[in-house]
Amino acid sequence: MTAILARRPVREAAELARTTPGVLSGFLLALVVVGLLAGLFTALGVQSRANALTALATRSGPLTAAAEEIYRSLSDADATANGAFLAGGLEPTSSRQRYEADIAQAGNALAIAVAARVPADVTAAGSPLATLSSQLPVYTGLVETARADNRQGLPLGAAYQREASNLMRTQLLPAAESLYRAENAQLAADQDNADGVPWLEILLALVVIALLVATQLYLRRHTNRVFNAGLLVASGAAVISLLWVLIATLGATSDVNDSRTNGSAQADTLARARIATLNARADETLTLVARGAGKAYQDDYVKLNDSLRTLLDNARGAATDSAVGDNVAAAIDDHRAWSDAHADIRAADDSGDYTSAVRVAIEPVPDGAVVAFDELDGDLRAAIERTRAAFGAEVTDGSAAVAGTVAAVSVLAVVVAAASAAGIWRRLKDYR
Amino acid sequence: MRTRVATALAAVALTLAGCATVATTTIPTAPAQVPVPGGAAPATASSAPAAPDCGDVGASLRPPNPLPAPGQMPAGSTMARIVQRGKLVVGVDQNTLNMGFRDPFTSQIQGFDVDMARAVAQAIFGSPDAIQLRALTSDQRIPALQNGDVDIVVRTMTITCDRLQQVNFSTVYYDAQQRILVRKNSGITGADQLAGKKACATKGSTSLNTLLALPSQPTAIGVADWTDCLVMLQQGQIDAVSTDDVILAGMAAQDRYTEVVGSSLGDQPYGMAIPKQNEDFVRFVNGVLERVRTNGTWTASYQRWLGGLLSGSTPAPPAPRYRD
Numbered sequence: 001m002t003a004i005l006a007r008r009p010v011r012e013a014a015e016l017a018r019t020t021p022g023v024l025s026g027f028l029l030a031l032v033v034v035g036l037l038a039g040l041f042t043a044l045g046v047q048s049r050a051n052a053l054t055a056l057a058t059r060s061g062p063l064t065a066a067a068e069e070i071y072r073s074l075s076d077a078d079a080t081a082n083g084a085f086l087a088g089g090l091e092p093t094s095s096r097q098r099y100e101a102d103i104a105q106a107g108n109a110l111a112i113a114v115a116a117r118v119p120a121d122v123t124a125a126g127s128p129l130a131t132l133s134s135q136l137p138v139y140t141g142l143v144e145t146a147r148a149d150n151r152q153g154l155p156l157g158a159a160y161q162r163e164a165s166n167l168m169r170t171q172l173l174p175a176a177e178s179l180y181r182a183e184n185a186q187l188a189a190d191q192d193n194a195d196g197v198p199w200l201e202i203l204l205a206l207v208v209i210a211l212l213v214a215t216q217l218y219l220r221r222h223t224n225r226v227f228n229a230g231l232l233v234a235s236g237a238a239v240i241s242l243l244w245v246l247i248a249t250l251g252a253t254s255d256v257n258d259s260r261t262n263g264s265a266q267a268d269t270l271a272r273a274r275i276a277t278l279n280a281r282a283d284e285t286l287t288l289v290a291r292g293a294g295k296a297y298q299d300d301y302v303k304l305n306d307s308l309r310t311l312l313d314n315a316r317g318a319a320t321d322s323a324v325g326d327n328v329a330a331a332i333d334d335h336r337a338w339s340d341a342h343a344d345i346r347a348a349d350d351s352g353d354y355t356s357a358v359r360v361a362i363e364p365v366p367d368g369a370v371v372a373f374d375e376l377d378g379d380l381r382a383a384i385e386r387t388r389a390a391f392g393a394e395v396t397d398g399s400a401a402v403a404g405t406v407a408a409v410s411v412l413a414v415v416v417a418a419a420s421a422a423g424i425w426r427r428l429k430d431y432r
Numbered sequence: 433m434r435t436r437v438a439t440a441l442a443a444v445a446l447t448l449a450g451c452a453t454v455a456t457t458t459i460p461t462a463p464a465q466v467p468v469p470g471g472a473a474p475a476t477a478s479s480a481p482a483a484p485d486c487g488d489v490g491a492s493l494r495p496p497n498p499l500p501a502p503g504q505m506p507a508g509s510t511m512a513r514i515v516q517r518g519k520l521v522v523g524v525d526q527n528t529l530n531m532g533f534r535d536p537f538t539s540q541i542q543g544f545d546v547d548m549a550r551a552v553a554q555a556i557f558g559s560p561d562a563i564q565l566r567a568l569t570s571d572q573r574i575p576a577l578q579n580g581d582v583d584i585v586v587r588t589m590t591i592t593c594d595r596l597q598q599v600n601f602s603t604v605y606y607d608a609q610q611r612i613l614v615r616k617n618s619g620i621t622g623a624d625q626l627a628g629k630k631a632c633a634t635k636g637s638t639s640l641n642t643l644l645a646l647p648s649q650p651t652a653i654g655v656a657d658w659t660d661c662l663v664m665l666q667q668g669q670i671d672a673v674s675t676d677d678v679i680l681a682g683m684a685a686q687d688r689y690t691e692v693v694g695s696s697l698g699d700q701p702y703g704m705a706i707p708k709q710n711e712d713f714v715r716f717v718n719g720v721l722e723r724v725r726t727n728g729t730w731t732a733s734y735q736r737w738l739g740g741l742l743s744g745s746t747p748a749p750p751a752p753r754y755r756d
Contacts (some may be wrong), residue, residue, distance in 0.1 A: 088535075159660050324573065
């Protein structure tokens with residue numbers, strides 16, 4: 001220690017620090033360094049928030065929707081294919097077209113989900129996207145074999161259809177569900193990144209302002225000037241930067257919060273209600289396909305139906321938009337109608353009237369299950385689209401709120417550094 | 433000028449570097465995805481001890497004489513309770529061609545077994561349509577009877593001493609032989625060549641027990657329905673299906689690249705299974721079967737469903753045997 005102090009440059013610096021010009025040089029150095037660094041970190045902080053908002057708008061938002069669409073189209077495809085094995089006789093063209101549309105849509109949504117990932121995510125063993133990509137062609141192959149056998153009047157066709165449905169229910173749908181959950185969790189994480197209070201930015205701004213105040217107090221005490229123009233400009237710039245960051249980020253935070261309550265949280269409840277609806281419909285169909293040996297499916301239906309009722313009630317309570325509220329109210333009515341139809345199906349089947357049970361289940365008759373199911377699914381789809389639109393609008397507002405902030409805080413940081421340096425430099429020149 | 437040249441060189445270098453990266457990227461190999469029928473799994477021998485020898489399994493209870501007329505069932509009898517309900521609830525198969533199967537065109541379950549069940553409904557109600565069919569897998573048959581879900585099971589069910597401890601059986605209404613079904617080019621000609629091969633049977637069937645006891649010790653795969661075995665055979669996941677000749681003939685009729693080979697692995701006498709306690713119903717059903725054998729119903733049904741599947745002329749119905 002003494003050795004260091006004894007060294008000449010160190011000793012000279014220590015002597016200089018005791019003089020006013022020395023202290024002023026120190027303030028100058030500190031203001032330039034701290035001002036620029038604070039500007040850099042503030043800009044980075046705001047940039048990461050802007051990135052999170054961009055991710056919400058372009059990645060996690062659309063991908064959550066794509067994952068839900070994969071689940072919906074796969075589940076509907078399976079229910080439709082199974083339904084064709086209930087009716088007997090030639091498969092109706094409308095049912096075939098519905099199946100084809102579902103498969104096309106599943107492939108389409110899957111391509112969107114895959115395109116957003118790096119290859120390693122997609123090919124990792126057991127990843128949902130790997131399962132979906134590799135098993136979907138296998139599934140469609142089995143369904144076509146089932147169809148070909150069925151058209152020749154062979155009971156073997158039903159066995160291929162069972163194998164296809166088993167693949168769907170044990171592998172494809174669980175993969176689609178875990179993909180949906182992962183995308184939804186990513187969306188929530190992006191929202192958390194975008195809506196935090198900007199503590200670091202506030203702290204940095206306060207440090208710069210405190211340093212400026214200290215410099216000005218020192219100057220006032222040790223020179224006869226009350227005001228220093230450069231330091232005043234720097235102080236103004238620092239305060240403007242702080243206010244800019246506060247207004248922009250707090251605005252964005254509130255938009256992100258709204259995107260949650262008016263958008264994604266409701267969309268998630270509704271999407272889970274839709275998944276429960278689709279699964280319950282599959283159970284209803286499979287109970288009949290099993291011809292009296294389908295108790296496990298019926299038990300699953302009862303469980304899903306209860307959770308569907310809870311989800312719909314939650315969705316009604318959470319609705320913030322009257323149009324969404326109307327959709328959910330309609331969904332609750334249609335759910336009731338479907339439950340009544342289901343009770344009719346079970347009563348007919350349990351009393352041995354299988355033909356009537358199948359008619360109520362798959363034919364578009366009034367008070368039939370398929371009409372109520374399609375309407376319920378339509379209500380949920382409309383409500384989900386509305387909440388997703390609300391989500392998108394709020395996220396766009398949030399992006400607009402932080403737009404230009406990075407450039408502004410960068411310029412203001414340079415102003416703080418330059419004006420401080422200029423202001424102090426004028427005083428230092430007095431000591432020449 | 434010099435800067436511009438440098439920039440151009442840098443761009444070329446970057447492009448080359450980019451190409452090099454793409455060229456060295458390897459595409460990982462994804463394993464093939466083999467679908468399996470729901471619940472298909474390797475089977476192991478059951479640990480339950482075999483029932484002691486119970487003598488002639490085909491001997492059942494003697495029918496009443498005369499048989500009550502349709503709609504006039506004795507008060508308090510099982511048949512009277514069925515009449516009260518309005519329908520005879522029968523456990524059948526919907527997957528076994530021409531024994532009990534769902535016709536894809538009409539969606540109706542039909543076949544030889546279903547004809548036999550309809551004869552019972554005819555005798556109780558005077559109408560063969562007073563019947564409710566419940567599709568059962570092999571391993572659901574005995575639980576369904578014990579829970580009272582069905583009045584009777586008519587589903588290619590072999591009478592065994594084990595099963596006689598849990599349910600009652602009618603007299604034998606069909607005599608089957610267990611054999612094996614293989615792909616035509618497989619080179620397998622009998623059960624002795626199944627060593628190291630995979631063979632399929634339904635869970636809860638006597639066929640599966642026979643497979644597990646074979647000296648050639650094939651790997652036994654248990655599935656839910658018989659057609660699941662045919663699916664796996666077509667997909668090359670198994671080498672053979674082993675069960676009763678009449679079931680195998682139904683499979684061979686659906687796939688002309690398969691054939692039934694080898695000698696019989698054992699007699700499989702089919703009976704209608706009835707809950708243990710309903711002895712009055714067993715006697716009644718045996719009376720119905722007497723009539724079915726003698727009035728030509730049996731022969732007509734055999735000719736309609738099985739004549740085209742099995743070679744040889746129409747056999748005589750199995751003669752009933754009674755133990756009291």
